[in-house]
Amino acid sequence: MFTFKDFLLGYQKKYRMWADGASEEETSEPGSGGSDREYVNMLSDMRHLGITGLNLDVRNLKAFPSTVKLWHQLQAYPHEIIPLMDQAIKDIIVDQAEEEMNRLRADQQLQRAQARPDSSMPAVPSSETNGHTDPQSMIPDLVQEAETKIYKVKPFGLDKSVNMRELNPNDMDKVVSIKGLVIRTTPVIPDMKTAFFRCQVCNHAVNVSLDRGKIAEPTRCPRQACQSQNSMQIVHNRCEFADKQVIKLQETPDNVPDGQTPHSVSLCAYEELVDVCKAGDRIEVTGIFRSNPVRINPRQRTIKALFKTYIDVLHIQKVDKRRLGQDVSTIEEELSEQVAGDVQETRKISEEEEQKIKATAARGDVYELLARSLAPSVYEMDDVKKGILLQLFGGTNKSFEKGGSPKYRGDINILLCGDPSTSKSQILQYVHKIAPRGVYTSGKGSSAVGLTAYISRDPETRQVVLESGALVLSDGGVCCIDEFDKMSDSTRSVLHEVMEQQTVSIAKAGIITTLNARTSILASANPIGSKYNVNLPVPQNIDLPPTLLSRFDLIYLVLDRIDEQNDRRLARHLVGMYLEDTPENASTQEILPIEFLTTYISYARNKCQPRITQPASKALVSAYIQMRKLGEDVRAAERRITATTRQLESMIRLAEAHAKMRLSEEVTANDVHEAVRLIKSALKQAATDARTGLIDMGLLTEGTSASERRRKADLKKAITDLLDEMTRGGGSARYAEVYRRTSEQGSAQVEATEFAEVLRSLEQEGQVSVSGEGPRRSIRRVTGVI
Numbered sequence: 001m002f003t004f005k006d007f008l009l010g011y012q013k014k015y016r017m018w019a020d021g022a023s024e025e026e027t028s029e030p031g032s033g034g035s036d037r038e039y040v041n042m043l044s045d046m047r048h049l050g051i052t053g054l055n056l057d058v059r060n061l062k063a064f065p066s067t068v069k070l071w072h073q074l075q076a077y078p079h080e081i082i083p084l085m086d087q088a089i090k091d092i093i094v095d096q097a098e099e100e101m102n103r104l105r106a107d108q109q110l111q112r113a114q115a116r117p118d119s120s121m122p123a124v125p126s127s128e129t130n131g132h133t134d135p136q137s138m139i140p141d142l143v144q145e146a147e148t149k150i151y152k153v154k155p156f157g158l159d160k161s162v163n164m165r166e167l168n169p170n171d172m173d174k175v176v177s178i179k180g181l182v183i184r185t186t187p188v189i190p191d192m193k194t195a196f197f198r199c200q201v202c203n204h205a206v207n208v209s210l211d212r213g214k215i216a217e218p219t220r221c222p223r224q225a226c227q228s229q230n231s232m233q234i235v236h237n238r239c240e241f242a243d244k245q246v247i248k249l250q251e252t253p254d255n256v257p258d259g260q261t262p263h264s265v266s267l268c269a270y271e272e273l274v275d276v277c278k279a280g281d282r283i284e285v286t287g288i289f290r291s292n293p294v295r296i297n298p299r300q301r302t303i304k305a306l307f308k309t310y311i312d313v314l315h316i317q318k319v320d321k322r323r324l325g326q327d328v329s330t331i332e333e334e335l336s337e338q339v340a341g342d343v344q345e346t347r348k349i350s351e352e353e354e355q356k357i358k359a360t361a362a363r364g365d366v367y368e369l370l371a372r373s374l375a376p377s378v379y380e381m382d383d384v385k386k387g388i389l390l391q392l393f394g395g396t397n398k399s400f401e402k403g404g405s406p407k408y409r410g411d412i413n414i415l416l417c418g419d420p421s422t423s424k425s426q427i428l429q430y431v432h433k434i435a436p437r438g439v440y441t442s443g444k445g446s447s448a449v450g451l452t453a454y455i456s457r458d459p460e461t462r463q464v465v466l467e468s469g470a471l472v473l474s475d476g477g478v479c480c481i482d483e484f485d486k487m488s489d490s491t492r493s494v495l496h497e498v499m500e501q502q503t504v505s506i507a508k509a510g511i512i513t514t515l516n517a518r519t520s521i522l523a524s525a526n527p528i529g530s531k532y533n534v535n536l537p538v539p540q541n542i543d544l545p546p547t548l549l550s551r552f553d554l555i556y557l558v559l560d561r562i563d564e565q566n567d568r569r570l571a572r573h574l575v576g577m578y579l580e581d582t583p584e585n586a587s588t589q590e591i592l593p594i595e596f597l598t599t600y601i602s603y604a605r606n607k608c609q610p611r612i613t614q615p616a617s618k619a620l621v622s623a624y625i626q627m628r629k630l631g632e633d634v635r636a637a638e639r640r641i642t643a644t645t646r647q648l649e650s651m652i653r654l655a656e657a658h659a660k661m662r663l664s665e666e667v668t669a670n671d672v673h674e675a676v677r678l679i680k681s682a683l684k685q686a687a688t689d690a691r692t693g694l695i696d697m698g699l700l701t702e703g704t705s706a707s708e709r710r711r712k713a714d715l716k717k718a719i720t721d722l723l724d725e726m727t728r729g730g731g732s733a734r735y736a737e738v739y740r741r742t743s744e745q746g747s748a749q750v751e752a753t754e755f756a757e758v759l760r761s762l763e764q765e766g767q768v769s770v771s772g773e774g775p776r777r778s779i780r781r782v783t784g785v786i
Helices: 002-010 013-019 024-028 038-049 058-063 065-076 078-115 142-148 333-338 351-361 366-373 382-393 424-434 489-493 495-500 564-579 584-588 594-607 614-629 645-661 669-686 706-726 735-745 752-765
Strands: 053-057 152-156 175-185 189-199 205-209 232-234 240-250 264-270 282-292 308-317 414-418 440-442 453-457 464-468 478-482 503-508 511-516 520-525 554-558 768-771 778-781
Touching: 002 038, 002 065, 002 078, 013 058, 038 053, 038 078, 053 058, 058 065, 065 078, 078 142, 078 152, 152 282, 152 308, 175 264, 175 308, 175 464, 351 366, 351 594, 366 382, 366 594, 366 645, 382 414, 382 424, 382 520, 382 554, 382 594, 382 645, 382 669, 414 424, 424 440, 424 478, 424 520, 424 594, 453 503, 464 511, 489 495, 495 503, 495 520, 554 669, 594 645, 614 645, 614 669, 645 669, 706 735, 706 752, 706 768, 706 778, 735 752, 735 778, 752 768
Parallel strands: 053 152, 264 308, 414 520, 414 554, 440 478, 478 520
Antiparallel strands: 175 240, 175 282, 189 205, 189 232, 189 240, 240 264, 282 308, 453 464, 503 511, 768 778
16 A cells, blocks of 8 residues: 555656656656656546546556556456555545645635734624634535545556457456457446345344345344344345446457357446446456356355356446547437546547647648548549548537427438449448447348347346347447448338438337437448449449438449559559558658547547538528539420439538538538539439430439430320220230330330330229230220220
8 A cells, every 4th residue: 555655646757658668858858747746636636526536557557666566466466456556545635635624724824814913903793703703614624525435446558458268267356458349238237235134123223244245144133132033134225235237248350260259258347337338339448357156046055167257347448549539429418427537438639639630620731631541542532532531520410499300410321332343342441440439241241130229138137138230339430331232122221210310210029219320321332233334324223222322422433444544553553552561642642640530530520510601501502403403404394303402411411521621610612512512523423314414313312314204104105006096996905016016116126124114004004904924915905985
């Protein structure tokens, strides 16, 4: 305890800086902060803010000369050392409180002496002193306040984290550190600390505290006069309980060895560590590896030879430098307040970094620079990178007081559709690595319940529990779905609700609930014939239902065009990467390191909530009307469906994300122009009518272009006219004959499938009836005369 107190009071930052390889000159510079007494400041902050947990970096213990032995002891004997550390922290905080009270008393006496310098002033009547005769009454009892609280040390920062499958009996009752993905957290469980027993005969009460996880029930009344056998009964309302939560932690997919399934381990979190993490978080846990015997039968004393293992959590860390920080608007408010004094929830950005971020944002080429820094190994594809960059920034999550709908989504959904080998999966993998939370799934390997939530039985309680699926786990992050076109229809239909309402509604096995899935979706798909057919319209190339396509903000067609000059540059870039680790565009132009890029995006997402200005709203309205007008042709006076209101909302979201990227508080007209340019650059290929060359959003929303609809109407009229002519006598016409004559009449060749489709719609309208099978099929015209 003495050594630890010496460390808390005497530790300065320079010891750690020396351990990390800094020289004495660097630490003695005025701005380096080498002489800061880190833990003294921390302890005084804890006392003032009422926080009871001290985050102790174990590497600092190792760096401080006199506590190297304590560093070893903490890892080998945590059961003995950690309670002593807790007591040492309490002693120091009580001492600090006493000092402050003495200082306050001295200040008060000085003020009284200054207010009444001599006895020449008449004595103040007692009524004017307001009854405050006692000097103690003004000073709060800080010592009493500190004495009542229980302070805990939370060690973290071990030299290496152990893989889950390497935990073995040697690690029992030692401090270990493991990383993983949280897959389930139980509700808060009350854990009994002290039990209150009362004698039924004489009402004598006794408190029994917890000992090694068990409470020894008194067999007889301890009072000498009574001594009744088996008369003690527990009174639940007067027992003391503590919060406890069991967390299921699974190996992250990148740590699983080849051909193995991921391992999982149970964690027990207590008191203030309860509800710090939720399903889907990637965390690093420091805790004590414990084991518990399991009874074969609760009524017998025999136990199994295999013990049940779990980890008692001491510290949870959620932040990874190479990932984006959690989006603050999706963390529940009370949770972010509860963890405000904690280091592990959101990433702290130093003043230096903040100045660097602001300097970068002030540059004129910040947009190009950030887009270049995103997946630098992927060659060019600038517009795709810009779209994905805006997706990472995201729009603003809004809730309007006047509007009927409580929430409007700020997340941007993107679909990459294109030829094979255009580095779509590479971009998806890159985004998955830096997204704050997120799951990477593939189309064929996903089922509908795997994406939303599935029912399973808890092995311990045997109750039906709801396990979160991929979309719920990536709440507040990006869900990457590869091979989107190879998904089954039932799986894909789940995404309709998630992409617009951002919730998942479930009603199965007696569990009726709505889960949040505030996630951006980044999907990649191949066209229907694996390669894009330029002669077919987009929906026939992308085999996705129009209802789903309209929910994507940006649909990129990534086509593999043959161009000798471009191919040569791409080949040089690829070979250059294998030759040395400098991609061509990265070596000649400046790119940002991944740590700074993620810091920049996190800072922008948390600090900026841009609002639309008047010029921007005018630009949005005119851009939307222009997009609606694009299909209007002077010769064919028919209006085509060119854009929907979803595209207007997409423009608003993209413009907000572009403003966030500049760290601006206002959305200007330039942001809107860039958003419109992105939508057009994605849509100019994605919604071009193959017959007329005009942009047609009807292709995406309805699956057919306006010229296609007109052609079908003409074909219907030709067939009905022909049938009227052929079946004048009231008979029926042969199917093959009608098809042959229709083809001869028209200027363009009529396909058999198109002919059959038109006939089917005529039959539904009740104008014709088709009978027979194979070569004997005949068509009869149905007239309105009865």
